[in-house]
Amino acid sequence: MFYATFFNMAARIGDFDFRKFRHILMTITISISVVVECVTADDADVEWGEHLLCRNCGHEVAKASDLINVPSPHALLQRNETIMGRDVLLQIFQNPGGLQFDLITTSSALVQSMNQKYPADTWFDNYTWRLVKCIRCQVHLGWCYEPGDKLQAKCHNCDKVNEAITEKMRFFGLILNRVIHQQYADSLVMSPKFYGG
Incomplete structure (x- = not known):
């Protein structure tokens, strides 16, 4: 949903470069996965589903x-x-x-x-x-x-x-x-x- 909304807004602006958009999304995704992997095991038990x-x-x-x-x-x-x-x-x-x-x-x-x-x-x-x-x-x-x-x-x-x-x-x-x-x-x-x- 977020991606589709962002894509629609960017497309309306004009001069939309899909490759730049894809690069930004890949960077955000990598940053999020690095943060998630940095959670300690103790925090994971409390935070992520026990x-x-x-x-x-x-x-x-x-x-x-x-x-x-x-x-x-x-x-x-x-x-x-x-x-x-x-x-x-x-x-x-x-x-x-x-x-x-x-x-x-x-x-x-x-x-x-x-x-x-x-x-x-x-x-x-x-x-x-x-x-x-x-x-x-x-x-x-x-x-x-x-x-x-x-x-x-x-x-x-x-x-x-x-x-x-x-x-x-x-x-x-x-x-x-x-x-x-x-x-x-x-x-x-x-x-x-x-x-x-």
Whole structure:
């Protein structure tokens, strides 16, 4: 789009030298690739795609470092997948309505949890679940799992201790086809083709 707009503007000016235009574009392209290659590996992890994004709107949902493996005996199928350079346990679950979901688990996620907790029909024993949605577009991304009564510490007048334990033991089950790897999303952005003479 940029190239076409620039080309159209230059053509209207008159005395347009296509070879000079091509040389300028080649110089800009080389300069940009040199700058990109100078980014350190640490910066690349932070800047260039170590996030899972909401497939619907692109909101950053979780970091690669948040991926964890929480196996469940209720999974129909379990297999290891490489996601964002990490070995991740992918589990397939079926809800009571017959819908199946490919689930990965994370220690944290930037999502909105619904208020209602459900102890029934949980895929992870002794955990309650809540629906979670994308903060930006409100699409259902998965579930938040928190320890049920059996896992919470029993302490008289220690609500803060129970909250801390619940927070530490909380994890998220994200539906794999509702999120997308940031590097993959970035690769979908296409630059215009340049045809020269």
